[in-house]
């Protein structure tokens with residue numbers, strides 16, 4: 001008997017396309033984590049609609065993966081509805097909704113917080129997610145074949161002090177609405193999960209670090225190195241966009257079929273322990 005037979009079978013399954021024929025909509029898919037996920041989804045056999053406000057980037061990426069691009073400001077419900085409609089008119093179905101668009105928003109003291117700025121951030125980071133869940137749910141319920149909705153939260157939802165107040169609020173609220181939606185939509189076979197990235201060197205994080213360190217030309221490798229050294233239990237191992245894309249692929253695929261209302265934290269363990277080394281004497285001997 002070949003004891004490795006099941007391992008080989010598993011490996012074959014993993015190397016095969018995992019989203020064959022599925023239709024996915026990705027908000028904030030023009031660059032960063034969303035773009036990496038769009039490419040990975042397409043490599044796994046999905047038909048991908050990219051919805052973003054960065055039209056040139058989004059359209060070029062969509063062409064390169066034989067997908068579709070739609071201009072969509074997620075803070076506007078009508079834009080999100082139109083993006084879902086594009087998926088439906090293109091392929092007749094929507095199987096995967098990745099609500100990923102987000103902005104980092106204003107810094108500043110809670111004592112001086114500007115409510116108009118806070119509301120602008122919430123209109124994108126939170127309302128955008130609600131618009132996405134709502135319209136994906138309508139399409140999925142109507143088709144009656146279930147679906148997978150994934151929302152991008154953040155390590156900032158788990159641990160305070162990693163981001164500004166408004167952003168932290170928005171990302172924790174996403175966990176709430178995702179769990180609440182999962183509670184209702186499970187009856188329709190629709191799974192709703194979150195992914196929580198941490199320290200991924202995209203434009204969002206780079207612009208923050210450039211300002212903070214006063215280095216305009218700071219590159220992604222430098223930021224990844226900083227995260228690997230300061231923000232990860234995996235010594236020297238910082239995050240990549242592909243780390244998050246693979247987590248999203250799992251949540252999108254049928255392999256995660258019994259997982260809903262879950263938050264998949266992709267943080268190199270950072271939010272699970274105070275530091276990597278402070279108590280290291282415990283492991284000696």
Ligand SMILES: NC(=O)c1ccc[n+]([C@@H]2O[C@H](COP(=O)([O-])OP(=O)(O)OC[C@H]3O[C@@H](n4cnc5c(N)ncnc54)[C@H](O)[C@@H]3O)[C@@H](O)[C@H]2O)c1
Nearest residue numbers: 028031032033073074100101102154197199200202203204
């Ligand atoms: N980079 C990180 O370390 C990190 C950590 C935790 C969570 N996140 C989250 O990951 C998601 C993706 O961010 P990223 O790191 O790839 O940054 P990014 O800035 O590269 O990507 C964000 C994308 O969202 C799009 N977007 C912004 N506002 C939009 C709007 N109103 N409508 C539609 N699209 C809009 C942008 O154009 C961009 O394509 C965000 O929700 C972010 O909060 C990122």
